[in-house]
Amino acid sequence: MIQVNALSKVYPVPKRGEGLWGSLRSIFSREVEEVRAVADLSFSIQAGERVGFLGPNGAGKTTTLKMLSGLLVPTSGDRVVAGFDPSKRDPAFLRRITLVMGQKQQLLWDLPPIETFALNRALFGLEEAEAKRTQEELIELLELGPLLTRPVRNLSLGERMKCELAAALLHRPDVLFLDEPTIGLDVRAQVAVRRFIAEWNERSGATVLLTSHYMADIAALCPRVIVIAGGALRYDGPLKDLAERYGGGRKVIVRTRDEAPEQLGPFVREDGALVARLPSAEVTAAVDFALRQVAVADLSIEEPPLEDVLSKLFAERT
Amino acid sequence: MSLGVAVAALTRASLLTTMRYRASFVGEAVMAVAWAAWTAAPLFVVFDQAPTLAGWTAEEALAVIGFFIIAQGALEALVDPNLRAVVEQVRQGTFDFVLLKPLDAQLYVSLHRTEPIKLVHCLVGLAIVAHSARAIDAGAVELASAALLMLAGLTLLHSLWTVVVSSAFFFVKVDNLSWLIRAGLDAGRWPVSLYRGVVRFVLTFVLPIGLVTTYPALALRGELKPSTGLGALVISVLFGMLARVAWIRSLRRYSSASS
Numbered sequence: 201m202i203q204v205n206a207l208s209k210v211y212p213v214p215k216r217g218e219g220l221w222g223s224l225r226s227i228f229s230r231e232v233e234e235v236r237a238v239a240d241l242s243f244s245i246q247a248g249e250r251v252g253f254l255g256p257n258g259a260g261k262t263t264t265l266k267m268l269s270g271l272l273v274p275t276s277g278d279r280v281v282a283g284f285d286p287s288k289r290d291p292a293f294l295r296r297i298t299l300v301m302g303q304k305q306q307l308l309w310d311l312p313p314i315e316t317f318a319l320n321r322a323l324f325g326l327e328e329a330e331a332k333r334t335q336e337e338l339i340e341l342l343e344l345g346p347l348l349t350r351p352v353r354n355l356s357l358g359e360r361m362k363c364e365l366a367a368a369l370l371h372r373p374d375v376l377f378l379d380e381p382t383i384g385l386d387v388r389a390q391v392a393v394r395r396f397i398a399e400w401n402e403r404s405g406a407t408v409l410l411t412s413h414y415m416a417d418i419a420a421l422c423p424r425v426i427v428i429a430g431g432a433l434r435y436d437g438p439l440k441d442l443a444e445r446y447g448g449g450r451k452v453i454v455r456t457r458d459e460a461p462e463q464l465g466p467f468v469r470e471d472g473a474l475v476a477r478l479p480s481a482e483v484t485a486a487v488d489f490a491l492r493q494v495a496v497a498d499l500s501i502e503e504p505p506l507e508d509v510l511s512k513l514f515a516e517r518t
Numbered sequence: 519m520s521l522g523v524a525v526a527a528l529t530r531a532s533l534l535t536t537m538r539y540r541a542s543f544v545g546e547a548v549m550a551v552a553w554a555a556w557t558a559a560p561l562f563v564v565f566d567q568a569p570t571l572a573g574w575t576a577e578e579a580l581a582v583i584g585f586f587i588i589a590q591g592a593l594e595a596l597v598d599p600n601l602r603a604v605v606e607q608v609r610q611g612t613f614d615f616v617l618l619k620p621l622d623a624q625l626y627v628s629l630h631r632t633e634p635i636k637l638v639h640c641l642v643g644l645a646i647v648a649h650s651a652r653a654i655d656a657g658a659v660e661l662a663s664a665a666l667l668m669l670a671g672l673t674l675l676h677s678l679w680t681v682v683v684s685s686a687f688f689f690v691k692v693d694n695l696s697w698l699i700r701a702g703l704d705a706g707r708w709p710v711s712l713y714r715g716v717v718r719f720v721l722t723f724v725l726p727i728g729l730v731t732t733y734p735a736l737a738l739r740g741e742l743k744p745s746t747g748l749g750a751l752v753i754s755v756l757f758g759m760l761a762r763v764a765w766i767r768s769l770r771r772y773s774s775a776s777s
Contacts, residue, residue, distance in 0.1 A: 264612070269618065270617070270618075271614050271617055271618070271772075273770060289617065291620030291621075293616060293619075294619065294620040295620050297618075298618070299614070299618055300612070303614070304597055304612050304614065305612070306612065306615035308531060308535065310535050311534055313529065315531060315534060318530075318531075319527050319528065319531045320619075321525050322520075322522050322523045322526070322527030322528075323527065323528075323619045323620070323626075324619070324620060325520035325523065325524065325620070358539075391560070439572050488776075501617060511661060
């Protein structure tokens with residue numbers, strides 16, 4: 201559904217001098233700096249997949265999503281989305297994709313959301329009966345009923361985001377680009393949005409490419425993740441393997457009835473308990489070993505926090 | 519047809535947005551008449567001193583004012599609100615959503631924010647033109663060619679506006695440019711033949727405001743040579759094409775505000 205091959209984007213950014221004198225000077229001699237937002241990025245996504253697109257701020261996530269949705273022209277490389285070259289902005293292409301941006305909104309600010317829905321139905325040239333059915337479905341799934349007739353400016357951030365999602369999906373696109381759809385939302389609204397995305401993906405079979413800084417979003421929604429940093433690909437594969445490879449393994453904690461020894465096989469004593477960090481494959485053997493060697497009062501196995509895994513990955517050399 | 523549906527929906531949304539201000543038709547009409555009187559006032563001062571000015575009588579020059587008011591009304595109702603909205607969208611990056619719609623973006627931004635109530639100014643302008651046409655006894659041919667030239671003039675204004683919007687993709691803040699066009703249009707309240715040298719050249723060919731106000735008035739007087747009329751039409755079509763090219767080029771340059 202999405203094919204990206206050696207995609208790069210370089211932005212020319214004017215360099216400004218410091219202070220008043222510097223500003224004056226830059227009026228006359230404009231220095232332009234080239235900023236490489238995306239470098240040689242390649243990946244492909246199958247129809248119906250839910251993929252998390254991760255990276256630190258400024259990694260090039262939004263730039264990539266914009267190139268995939270036809271808003272930005274890449275400096276080099278190619279991409280095919282739903283069988284189209286996005287740069288051409290073919291109306292048939294635009295009917296098959298959608299882009300939701302957590303930090304920007306398309307809802308008409310002074311009017312109730314239902315008016316944006318009506319406008320979008322017309323702009324996408326949707327068949328009225330079918331579009332109304334989709335609209336009803338979205339209203340029900342997102343529980344928008346009471347919000348529909350209130351002006352957008354009177355809605356809360358979470359309510360607005362739910363309406364944004366509905367407005368962006370009325371034309372039942374095959375590809376959903378979701379750029380931080382949960383940003384700034386409270387926990388309840390985050391969960392609601394998350395549930396909705398999963399449900400919609402199940403129902404419509406749409407492909408989802410999602411960026412988020414909330415790891416709970418990614419853990420709940422994306423079996424596969426693509427990680428970029430400094431515009432370049434760092435990891436592309438199953439989410440669970442990411443933790444395995446970069447998380448320093450799972451943490452086995454054994455509390456003993458008697459005082460724990462300083463060291464025991466793979467375990468060392470930390471805060472009075474025996475602790476070992478191991479790859480998944482070695483966990484069973486370690487647990488077995490501990491049970492045989494000491495009187496175990498309590499035993500737990502922890503996954504490394506995704507945040508830690510990612511910050512380790514982001515910090516690696518380019 | 520789906521294009522018609524899209525245009526109707528955009529117009530509806532922009533009407534609804536305007537209506538939240540509870541704009542009063544009566545209030546706007548009073549304003550329009552007062553504004554028209556204020557605009558025409560200098561004319562009476564001048565014609566009080568001399569019966570004709572560069573070959574124009576007071577009644578004829580009033581037609582120029584009438585066309586000027588029509589153009590200004592169209593600018594305030596249809597062009598200016600759209601311009602302000604686009605500049606804001608480009609600055610904030612929400613112009614992305616315009617480009618994500620399967621409708622021609624130029625058509626979209628020409629329609630998505632209008633203030634139809636301001637069209638009352640156009641009605642006042644039309645009344646002034648009608649009064650002037652009666653006074654100079656214009657026939658059907660004159661009226662028809664004046665109407666045609668007025669449409670050409672309005673098309674031209676729209677093209678100029680499109681060029682301004684296109685430049686927004688390069689410079690981001692272009693409100694100043696729109697003021698330049700307004701200042702140019704302001705010069706159009708007098709017949710272009712009153713101006714000399716460079717100014718006249720600019721008002722005829724570079725920023726052809728004369729085409730918007732003076733030419734339709736000339737047509738009303740029956741003094742527009744067919745060749746000049748045809749030339750005016752060609753210019754407005756050329757500006758339309760130029761605007762389209764500028765628009766398409768600037769879209770390629772568009773790099774939306776970073777997330």
